[in-house]
Amino acid sequence: MVLTTSRRRRVLATAAAMITAVPLATLAALSADASVPSTPPGWTLQWSDDFTGPANTLPSTQNWIFDLGHGYPGGPANWGTGEIQNYTSSTDNIKLDGAGNLRITALRDGSGNWTSARIETQRANFKPPAGGKLAIESRLQMPNVTGQAALGYWPAFWALGSPYRGNYWNWPAIGEFDIMENVNGINSAWGVLHCGVNPGGPCNETNGLGASRACPGSSCQSAFHTYRFEWDESVSPKQFRWYVDGQQFHSVNQNQFDATTWNNMTSHAGYFLLLNLAVGGAFPNGVAGGSTPTSATVPGHSLVVDYVAVWSAGGGTQPTTTTTTQPGGSGWDAFADIQAEQATARSGGTIESAEGGQAVARLGNGNWLRFSGVRFGSTTARQFYGRVASGAADGVSGLVEVRLGSPTATPIGSFALANTGGWQSWRTVPANIAGVSGTQDVYVTFTSGQPSAYVSVNWIRFGT
Structure with a gap:
């Protein structure tokens, strides 16, 4: 979810071809709360939210900040991406469903105005311990809509470098990890790294360094899938990796960058996580070959999130215990x-x-x-x-x-x-x-x- 008005995308021709190749997704029954997976040996759970709570209530404000309107105060308009929706904290747009999931729903009123929701973690210090690893993961279902009815839908699960808070003009140097992006109901997940300078630079901005793949088995829209990003400082060169359902589809290594670029995105306090469902903007427009949404776009579909979790491994103690072991969690x-x-x-x-x-x-x-x-x-x-x-x-x-x-x-x-x-x-x-x-x-x-x-x-x- 890049923060620039000149948004683009790689593999547009491939993505455009996929629009016609994807069959209409069948309606999938939402799973009950699957909860956060058990922590495997060698890893430590640093933070999580499994969105358990009464139906029609908002997610925890202890965990999440609600982003509102069309941009951060003093930041780029339309969140820097050209998206058109107004973000709200209304339960019409964002709520727990009572079955252990978070729903972010894009709606259109009678005048054609779109609303949706975007949240970011209160925590902004997610990073691996020195010499260790960090894993950021979510199990989610993209909006269950395809074809012309999906034009303009843009769900995302991603992370931004903490120095962005209060500045809003230091992107992309502070780093951005797009763990899952999708547009226009295509059966594909994109994983992207943004860094360096814009335009151009070592991350080829505004494109970023990215890859995409279809969801394994069931389509991204018709079922839940698990999206994971790993930041590994235990290997040489250090590495970023992207997965869907445990299958790696993208990686970037430290030796692809100069020291300043790498340090600018890894040596600050860490990252905060975001979940949002945008409508319109440069990415869906570029893939569709024209402005989105259109009159054929159907409102009312939701990004459904089962859990978000962060783990660390190795390298000593991750400096996060204060926020994960206090009463109330x-x-x-x-x-x-x-x-x-x-x-x-x-x-x-x-x-x-x-x-x-x-x-x-x-x-x-x-x-x-x-x-x-x-x-x-x-x-x-x-x-x-x-x-x-x-x-x-x-x-x-x-x-x-x-x-x-x-x-x-x-x-x-x-x-x-x-x-x-x-x-x-x-x-x-x-x-x-x-x-x-x-x-x-x-x-x-x-x-x-x-x-x-x-x-x-x-x-x-x-x-x-």
Whole structure:
């Protein structure tokens, strides 16, 4: 789901030929909740959602953010792809079906306006442990519609590099993994990598480096299939791999890229995952050879998702345990150490080694860290602690602030920081804060009168 107005696609001739080759899909009965598969030996489940819940309710806001409208605020129009639908959080467009599935449904009103839905994970730090592997997987059924009635349907399961949040103009350098894309009801799944610069560059933008194949056995539209992406740092050269129903159909190796391109898409905090059902846009238009949707396109069909799961293997401990082992299975314990590099999202800084682990280093004015769903419970926190270091030049200093709900909300507390003796000279600094309880989205923000970086953060926690 590339973020550029000049969207394209490879193998258009092949895809166009497939339109006439695909028979009308037969109606498939949806399976009951199949749940997340058992974790195989050597792997650790890092995060998952099997969409279990009452029918006609929204997916968990602890796990997901709802993208709304026609683009991110300040970002490219029409999500940068030319798609025409308006994304909503209405249960008309997105809901649990009560049978363990999520349904994202594209609808058209009497005036011809389309609506649908798009969600992205709160977590934005999915990446393999050093020297290990990461697997991102979903079992889903594409909208069960083919032929002329399917023109313009564009379901996708994909991942974007975390620095995209709050910037929206650094694509494709931050990386994009299209784990599953499909258009126009064709019996084919596309897997694509986007990287580097646009146009051209090592990922041949705006095409990306991609491959496609038909779904094994039953068509992609008539049945559930499992789509998986693996990021493998345990091999040399390091590798990305794409699978459908366990059958590999695409791979990309590190030695296909220069060091800067590879580092730009792999050395940041990680990736967030997205599920959406777009309508129209450059990809379906390019395959169809004309504008989509058309008057023949039939609304009301759904992308149906059984589960989404992320596993890691090898290479030491994946830095995600805070969000997967807390009571309730998600969120953060306010009174335990919350590792900065595990932030749900961040603006600025780099990941560096620190005190036997990692930290978000060299943060400056206007940068922030977000921790979604921090649980204070009924205990009121009145203290904030930051494990910080600074190698800032003389005269460079700034504030470390705590805000709730937004990076622009009024701070509930702060402390000032200048040079501590170096970027690895760590100290724990306390601050008084206004009383906080319940469950909150916590932002740690950084404000300075100088443009230079002035603080690295190892961890934060709260106290009474």
